[in-house]
Amino acid sequence: MTNQIFEKEHQVSYYECDATRRITIPMLINIMMHVSGEQSHALGVGDEQLNDKGLAWIVLQYEMNITQVPEFYKTIKVTTQAMSYNKLFCYRDFNVYDEAGNLCVTAHSTFALLDVTQRKMVRIQDEVVAPFEAEFSKKLIRTPKPEKVADELTVSNEYRVRYLDIDSNQHVNNSKYIDWAMDTLDYEFLTTHKLTYLNIKFEKEVYYGDRIQSQMSLHEAENGKIVSAHRIVTGSTTNSEASMVWEKSEDEVSR
Amino acid sequence: MTNQIFEKEHQVSYYECDATRRITIPMLINIMMHVSGEQSHALGVGDEQLNDKGLAWIVLQYEMNITQVPEFYKTIKVTTQAMSYNKLFCYRDFNVYDEAGNLCVTAHSTFALLDVTQRKMVRIQDEVVAPFEAEFSKKLIRTPKPEKVADELTVSNEYRVRYLDIDSNQHVNNSKYIDWAMDTLDYEFLTTHKLTYLNIKFEKEVYYGDRIQSQMSLHEAENGKIVSAHRIVTGSTTNSEASMVWEKSEDEVSR
Structure with missing residues (x-):
């Protein structure tokens, strides 16, 4: 087969x-x-x-x-x-x-x-x-499980689940959790680093109107790569966990 | 020609x-x-x-x-x-x-x-x-210009311009202004009405990290249609104005 x-x-x-x-x-x-x-x-x-x-x-x-x-x-x-x-x-x-x-x-x-x-x-x-x-x-x-957020190093942003976060499956589109996770990293970081690894686990759905916290901590791994650990929470509920590995990027793209 | x-x-x-x-x-x-x-x-x-x-x-x-x-x-x-x-x-x-x-x-x-x-x-x-x-x-x-927001009837939401709001032109994607405008209308309204007309004017760009206010007022026109007037502002600057005409929708879509 x-x-x-x-x-x-x-x-x-x-x-x-x-x-x-x-x-x-x-x-x-x-x-x-x-x-x-x-x-x-x-x-x-x-x-x-x-x-x-x-x-x-x-x-x-x-x-x-x-x-x-x-x-x-x-x-x-x-x-x-x-x-x-x-x-x-x-x-x-x-x-x-x-x-x-x-x-x-x-x-x-x-x-x-x-x-x-x-x-x-x-x-x-x-x-x-x-x-x-x-x-x-x-x-x-x-x-493997995503790496855990280091609580003492956490950056946190609040997001409200919007109408357009919901797709034709009538649930918050999976990719929105990654939007919220990545947005805790700033413009400077995101335009100078490239993502080489992503691990994301979906635990509990979020719903329209929910106020979610996107939490993130960053550390350098032994191989020199940068690891960001992410958690999406609503109140005391963990809705999603993720970790990402980043490398400094050198190249530029043109059409 | x-x-x-x-x-x-x-x-x-x-x-x-x-x-x-x-x-x-x-x-x-x-x-x-x-x-x-x-x-x-x-x-x-x-x-x-x-x-x-x-x-x-x-x-x-x-x-x-x-x-x-x-x-x-x-x-x-x-x-x-x-x-x-x-x-x-x-x-x-x-x-x-x-x-x-x-x-x-x-x-x-x-x-x-x-x-x-x-x-x-x-x-x-x-x-x-x-x-x-x-x-x-x-x-x-x-x-025609979009209809003006009626100040005494305004609903307002705040949004922060995110990294992923910026597209490969390195500016906030035009469609994001419509996201922010529509999101002032609630789930119940958006799932029971259909948009029949949209007029949007882009006046001044918004930038990464800006906190924008999306303001909206709603009224019923003489023909029974519902009109929403929208304004995107940062501080005292008007960045975009829009108006939308809505009708009650009856149909449902399935694949």
């Missing part, structure tokens, strides 16, 4: 990029998720079929390694593949390639199936995953 | 939609602007050629009429055309069509040419607009 691979090309637009003229990570994640949605749709197990069963996929975690963030105006190829599943989780990988076929980004993700009415995770149903031809394996894949 | 028309198709993704499963107006404007950028690029007068001359296009105003907001997963066709220009302004129209060829959205826009170093509007140069085959006409086209 070979797992089905699905691929789609995407041209990077100016409005998908930040001031460094490279695609923003939240936008890249949106596009990756769109491609996996397209695969499900093509295989007859898209969101609409799941909705009919009262089910929806949710993402619990992403772990990304980034060698190069795609540039403005370039066409990227995104591939995705359901790797394996067990009773509760489905593991899906993504690759992003540049025009020359170089691998720029790899991502591992953990999905779960939600009973929409009960708002509870349910057992993965064979019929929902069979078309992807992924392997059933009892083995849980342990993705 | 016939004005060059340029067109491009776009499939609406889940992350481009709001909770009503229709594309957000800020995203639609991004896509329209992308299509006009593509036309300029195809005609050899793209942003990169303008940058080499120290110039950039800026948008001063959009006026949009919306009969139907494109739905999730549908493929839309966006056409654009430079209509005419005079010493200072260039007028550009956009049409958005659904899959059946129905006209959903029309937009008139006013562009000006900016000297990037001096941050000043300059005379439109013939060589920059000649490839569009638009007509030179001394006549200024007067787009």
Whole structure:
């Protein structure tokens, strides 16, 4: 049995990029998720079929390694593949390639199936995953946890969840948590460093109108790289944790 | 002489939609602007050629009429055309069509040419607009002004300009002003009303870190439609004014 691979090309637009003229990570994640949605749709197990069963996929975690963030105006190829599943989780990988076929980004993700009415995770149903031809394996894949925020070093910003943070799934779009996390780093830092690693765990949803705190601490790792640890909280609830690894960037992008 | 028309198709993704499963107006404007950028690029007068001359296009105003907001997963066709220009302004129209060829959205826009170093509007140069085959006409086209906010009825929210509000043009993305304006209307209103008209004027740029006030007042027009008037201000400076006309919506969208 070979797992089905699905691929789609995407041209990077100016409005998908930040001031460094490279695609923003939240936008890249949106596009990756769109491609996996397209695969499900093509295989007859898209969101609409799941909705009919009262089910929806949710993402619990992403772990990304980034060698190069795609540039403005370039066409990227995104591939995705359901790797394996067990009773509760489905593991899906993504690759992003540049025009020359170089691998720029790899991502591992953990999905779960939600009973929409009960708002509870349910057992993965064979019929929902069979078309992807992924392997059933009892083995849980342990993705490393994001690094913890160092409380004594925390920077914190408040955000209110806005109407346009909610997408057509009628939930706050996953990528918004990354927006809030990154925004605790300042303009100077973000335009002079590049992200090489991102690990984000989604724990509890936030809702329209919530006031969330985006907390962050920064430290230098032994290899000289800079690590930012992030936490999104509402009151005493942790909604999401993330860590990011940064390198000083030297290059500039032009069209 | 016939004005060059340029067109491009776009499939609406889940992350481009709001909770009503229709594309957000800020995203639609991004896509329209992308299509006009593509036309300029195809005609050899793209942003990169303008940058080499120290110039950039800026948008001063959009006026949009919306009969139907494109739905999730549908493929839309966006056409654009430079209509005419005079010493200072260039007028550009956009049409958005659904899959059946129905006209959903029309937009008139006013562009000006900016000297990037001096941050000043300059005379439109013939060589920059000649490839569009638009007509030179001394006549200024007067787009109606947005309705004024009624000060005694104002709702106001504060926003801080974030890193990810800035796009690859290294300025706050135009569509963000519409985000801030719309967000003064609440979830209940936005999910039960549809936008039929938008008029937005950009007066003074906002910058990273600025704290902006998004002010809004609402009233019912004689025809029963609801009008929201908007103003984006920083201190005593008006950065943008807009007005929007809304109708009660009855329909629901599914994939």
